[in-house]
Amino acid sequence: MRQNSTFQNLLGKISREEFFEQYWGKEFLFLKGIDRNNYLPISENELNSFFSNSRLSYPYITLFSKGKPLNFEEYRNRKMGINSTIVDIDKVFTLLQKGYSLTVNSLEQMEPNLAEFCHNLSHELKTKIWTNVYITPCERSGFPQHTDHHDVFALQLSGKKTWTIYPEKKDPLQITLEKGDFLYLPKNYPHEAKTGDSHSVHLTLGAEFATYSDLLYQLWKSVRSQSKFAKRLDPNNARLTPTEIENFQKMVMELMQENKLHDFKKSSQSVNVAQGPFTSNKRFHDWLSTEQLSNNQTLCKRKTVNWELKKKGKMIELQFEDKKIPFPIFLEEFLTSLCQEKPFKLKEINSKVGDYEAFKIAKLLLAEKFLEIKK
Structure with missing residues (x-):
């Protein structure tokens, strides 16, 4: 990244x-x-x-x-x-x-x-x-x-x-x-x-920061709608029966597989991040400038954005923050140009992508706060 x-x-x-x-x-x-x-x-x-x-x-x-x-x-x-x-x-x-x-x-x-x-x-x-x-x-x-x-x-x-x-x-x-x-x-x-x-x-x-208790909360969220975890416990026994203990341990161990634990951690972090507000100090200006976007306007990647282009079959994903935006794989070169550190104008990008498609992608990335218009 x-x-x-x-x-x-x-x-x-x-x-x-x-x-x-x-x-x-x-x-x-x-x-x-x-x-x-x-x-x-x-x-x-x-x-x-x-x-x-x-x-x-x-x-x-x-x-x-x-x-x-x-x-x-x-x-x-x-x-x-x-x-x-x-x-x-x-x-x-x-x-x-x-x-x-x-x-x-x-x-x-x-x-x-x-x-x-x-x-x-x-x-x-x-x-x-x-x-x-x-x-x-x-x-x-x-x-x-x-x-x-x-x-x-x-x-x-x-x-x-x-x-x-x-x-x-x-x-x-x-x-x-x-x-x-x-x-x-x-x-x-x-x-x-x-x-x-x-x-x-x-x-x-x-x-x-996320804790182990957050992992448990994500585990609970993942199972509360599963029918096997909705199975009732015997009300006639104050203690769990050996069969109930064995069944519960087996179901929990299935959930504790490594890949699922990674997913639980990502979910915990995503919840924490999503709670933080983001208010642009140029919201109206950004919207107006996006609507009036031209070849002569200077664009740049927002400075603090961490990003990655990840190939997935016939698609390529632009991943940044908690977002994943898919594009056709043939747009890889054009997307790489949009991700450069230096300010640029769309007309300066040497690409086979047509003007209509270039403007469409640029407007999308402006709306998603990946790009910004430089004064």
């Missing part, structure tokens, strides 16, 4: 292989911004634009103090109605100045650029990705020591924040994140964070 890695942008000098071998699910990882080109998926300007929206709502916007939520009535926008969930953004920032901490939950659902980032990262890591932004004034503590039931990737967007982490069988360790710094914590890793003489704005990426 050809790769342009969003995840590698997060890791900087640390390779993906090193991360999964040494840190993933095992140990924390702290990286200074300079070691990862200070890469951040959202800017201060984008956050400023976000907060200019007068219709932000609760619980996406939540205020806290010492880990406890502030009653929403304190910042509800009553001008929008007594039952409105719209927040009064002026009150929100007044309370922030008074020392309350502000959390923006699931920011990727409202910020298209961040949504695309999460979408790409989700497909790379085969798991659901979501985001929260935490804004904390000076000299404030966030949540008391706690653990999260998912992996955490923290990126410092502005100011600085000191994290205290609690490695197993080791003394607590303090790490101060400054703008551009990165911290990874596996799930269930105890931690707490607070600010000192500086404010803090940091982005947290949550990642919930």
Whole structure:
């Protein structure tokens, strides 16, 4: 699979292989911004634009103090109605100045650029990705020591924040994140964070990787409609009979064949990935440009797409993310040209494919978010 890695942008000098071998699910990882080109998926300007929206709502916007939520009535926008969930953004920032901490939950659902980032990262890591932004004034503590039931990737967007982490069988360790710094914590890793003489704005990426229990869930889904598993157990016996045990073990072993287990894992990952939203920040523009597509427009493959062309008899599949688009095998050369890294124009592609068919394929791949129109 050809790769342009969003995840590698997060890791900087640390390779993906090193991360999964040494840190993933095992140990924390702290990286200074300079070691990862200070890469951040959202800017201060984008956050400023976000907060200019007068219709932000609760619980996406939540205020806290010492880990406890502030009653929403304190910042509800009553001008929008007594039952409105719209927040009064002026009150929100007044309370922030008074020392309350502000959390923006699931920011990727409202910020298209961040949504695309999460979408790409989700497909790379085969798991659901979501985001929260935490804004904390000076000299404030966030949540008391706690653990999260998912992996955490923290990126410092502005100011600085000191994290205290609690490695197993080791003394607590303090790490101060400054703008551009990165911290990874596996799930269930105890931690707490607070600010000192500086404010803090940091982005947290949550990642919930598939587990063995997900395999069991996929196994259950696969058998619940099968008649042999719908066979009733004898209600007259409190315990399973030897025959029932033998039959059940035999049916389960048939399901536990290696190829089926691979399918269960893929299904678990696909479910996780599908839960992540993707909102284009150019949806109308993309649709209009696709409708008006011409030979002179410049196209390019979306940068973070991982793809593969796979031959299947008289067909060839373009596989990317969780999609498989079949084409006749004679289109292989033309498809390879569309997958190139450099921007191109359809008229520049040397192919025996006619204009009508070329436009049809290009429009399909634009709609499927494989290609994009370059300005």
